[in-house]
Amino acid sequence: MTYKNILVINLMHIGDLMLVTPVLRTLRANYPQARISLLADKKLADLVQYNHHIDECLLLDKKGKDDHLLSFARYIWNLRKKHFDLVINLHRNERASALAAFSGAKRIVGYSKPGFSWFFDVVLPNKKAVMHQIYSHFEVLTKAAGVTRIDDGGLEMWLPPGAEESAAKVWAANFAPDKKVVAFNIGASWKTKRWCDDYFAEAADRLLARGYGIAFFGGPMDTELVRTCIAKMKQSDHPAIKIFTGKVSLGELAAMLRRCVLFITTDSGPMHVGVAMHVPVVTMFGASPVPGFYPYDAKDVLIKTPEKCHPCGIHECPKTGEDYMGCMKHIPVDVVMKYADDLLAQYEDKVGKIPAVYGQYQCKVVEL
Numbered sequence: 001m002t003y004k005n006i007l008v009i010n011l012m013h014i015g016d017l018m019l020v021t022p023v024l025r026t027l028r029a030n031y032p033q034a035r036i037s038l039l040a041d042k043k044l045a046d047l048v049q050y051n052h053h054i055d056e057c058l059l060l061d062k063k064g065k066d067d068h069l070l071s072f073a074r075y076i077w078n079l080r081k082k083h084f085d086l087v088i089n090l091h092r093n094e095r096a097s098a099l100a101a102f103s104g105a106k107r108i109v110g111y112s113k114p115g116f117s118w119f120f121d122v123v124l125p126n127k128k129a130v131m132h133q134i135y136s137h138f139e140v141l142t143k144a145a146g147v148t149r150i151d152d153g154g155l156e157m158w159l160p161p162g163a164e165e166s167a168a169k170v171w172a173a174n175f176a177p178d179k180k181v182v183a184f185n186i187g188a189s190w191k192t193k194r195w196c197d198d199y200f201a202e203a204a205d206r207l208l209a210r211g212y213g214i215a216f217f218g219g220p221m222d223t224e225l226v227r228t229c230i231a232k233m234k235q236s237d238h239p240a241i242k243i244f245t246g247k248v249s250l251g252e253l254a255a256m257l258r259r260c261v262l263f264i265t266t267d268s269g270p271m272h273v274g275v276a277m278h279v280p281v282v283t284m285f286g287a288s289p290v291p292g293f294y295p296y297d298a299k300d301v302l303i304k305t306p307e308k309c310h311p312c313g314i315h316e317c318p319k320t321g322e323d324y325m326g327c328m329k330h331i332p333v334d335v336v337m338k339y340a341d342d343l344l345a346q347y348e349d350k351v352g353k354i355p356a357v358y359g360q361y362q363c364k365v366v367e368l
Contacts, residue, residue, distance in 0.1 A: 001146040003031055003085040009039045009100055009110075010090045011060060013189065014250070014269025015293070017044050018276060019133045020090055021051065021156045026141060028053040029151035037082070039099065046250035047273070050158040062095070072098075080104035088145055090137055092126055109144035128292035129311075136292075154361055155276040155296055163251030170252065171259055174215075174242045180348055181213035182340075183257055183279065185265040186229055187222030187245075190315040192287035193267050195328050195336075197225060201232035202333045203264060203340070204241070213240040215260060217253060217270055220246035261348040262340055267293055275300065278354040280343040281363075282336060286327040287312050290365060298360035299347070301339040305330040305368050335368065 006027060010020045017040055027036055035055045040048055042059040049057045058079075060066050066075055076099060089100035089110035097112045101119035109122040117123045122144035127136040134152070141147035175181055186200045204214045216226045226245045230236050248256065254273050257263060263274040263281045267288040272295070274281050281300040285293075289311040294302050304310065307327045309319075317325045347354055 003034050003107075005035045005037075005082070005084050006031065006086045006088070007037045007039060007058075007079075007082070007084045007103065007105065008088045008090060009096050011039070011041050011062065011093070011096045011099075012091050014044060014047065015267075015272040016091070016133070016269075017041070017047050018155050018157065018269070018272040019293075019296070020137065021048070021053075021276070022134050022152045022154065023088075023090065023137045023141065024048075024051055024053040025153045025156065026138070026147060026149070026151045030147050030149055037084075039079075044250065046160050046163070046254075047157060050160055051156065052158060053156075060095075060099075075099075076102045086145060088140060089120075090140065107145075110140050129289050131291055132294065132296065133292050134296065152361070153358060154356055155272060157254055157273065157276040159255055160249075160251040163249065164255045167248070167252045167255030167259075170244070170248065171256060175213055175240075179213045179240070180211070180261045180351075181215050181259065182207050183215050183217055183260040183263040183265070183274070185217050185222075185263070185268055185270040185274075187218040187225050188266040188268045190287055192312065192314055192317050192325065192327070194225075194286070195266055195284045195331065196325070197229040198232045199331075199333050199336070200229050200264075203336060204229075205234050206333075206337060207340075208235050208238050208240055212261070213242065214238075215256065216241070216243045216245050217248075217257070218245040218268075222246065258352050261351055262343055264336065264340060271295055278356060280347045280354070282340050282343065284328065284331050284336065286310070286325070287314055289313070294365065295363050296361045298357065298362055298364075299343070299354075300363040301343065301366060302363050303331055303335060303339065303366045303368065331368065335366070339364075339366065 037056040039058040042061045084105040087100045087103045087105040087108045092111035097116035101116040108120045111126050112123045188194045257274045258277040263279045265271045275295045281295045285304045
């Protein structure tokens with residue numbers, strides 16, 4: 001089947017949106033003459049607005065002007081005017097399902113909430129608990145959209161205009177040209193995804209003692225976490241600690257991560273941005289399902305513990321005492337530093353020059 005006008009919908013968070021980029025590449029490979037549009041959250045525009053595989057990025061202001069019924073209805077009405085042949089919904093919630101269901105497209109496929117699914121031609125389950133989210137998306141393409149060839153180029157991001165120049169100025173103002181810097185992202189959308197802040201503090205102290213700089217990233221919601229973590233460091237006043245948490249755009253974040261020799265991070269949106277920027281990643285997984293969201297690059301390392309409750313998918317750990325947050329407490333700093341050292345030995349002299357290896361996306365999973 002040939003499509004001339006395709007819309008992909010994903011209104012989720014940073015990481016979820018990054019995991020849609022292989023879908024865009026695959027659609028372009030299968031329908032080179034089609035007009036391909038992506039509908040995303042306005043606040044995440046930096047991640048996808050300049051993606052080379054799409055013709056247009058449509059933005060929904062979820063927390064602003066589009067966050068009431070009349071405005072949302074008007075948005076759907078304008079969407080219908082675009083006369084899409086195919087709509088692919090990759091975000092299973094009410095808002096995304098409604099946008100797809102009432103889009104007026106000739107064919108509507110993907111994930112859907114009950115009720116809206118009556119308007120879909122094909123509804124498939126999101127299998128992120130048992131396979132990588134990207135592979136679940138590919139099943140939507142092959143089983144429901146008629147795609148015959150998968151072109152999986154991994155996670156991709158093109159920087160917005162000015163982001164590289166802005167990041168370069170900020171970097172030069174904080175680090176010497178020859179300084180090797182390790183990025184830290186200690187926040188996550190759920191508490192059960194966060195490694196212990198005193199563990200992060202110890203890891204940062206060890207790296208500072210060896211001459212590395214430390215760059216803290218994350219969003220505005222992470223500022224207090226970072227402040228608490230740094231307060232626990234022995235070298236909390238070290239001049240090579242720089243805090244960019246809540247201070248840079250997503251485009252600047254990507255450009256700055258590309259300047260780092262290593263990224264130590266929770267399962268989070270910035271982790272997936274780091275993957276797209278080809279910075280080596282060490283990540284610690286707690287509540288998240290490893291098969292669905294591991295860093296999508298073979299050089300990266302994911303560490304987890306064999307807790308019976310993993311992956312719980314719960315935002316707040318229900319256990320008490322020694323068992324509370326055991327999935328994170330039982331990942332020692334020594335283990336994280338071992339794999340950090342392995343990656344530093346291999347990649348720290350290749351900053352910004354680590355090539356993507358097509359098809360090599362299964363990271364190393366270390367189960368303690």
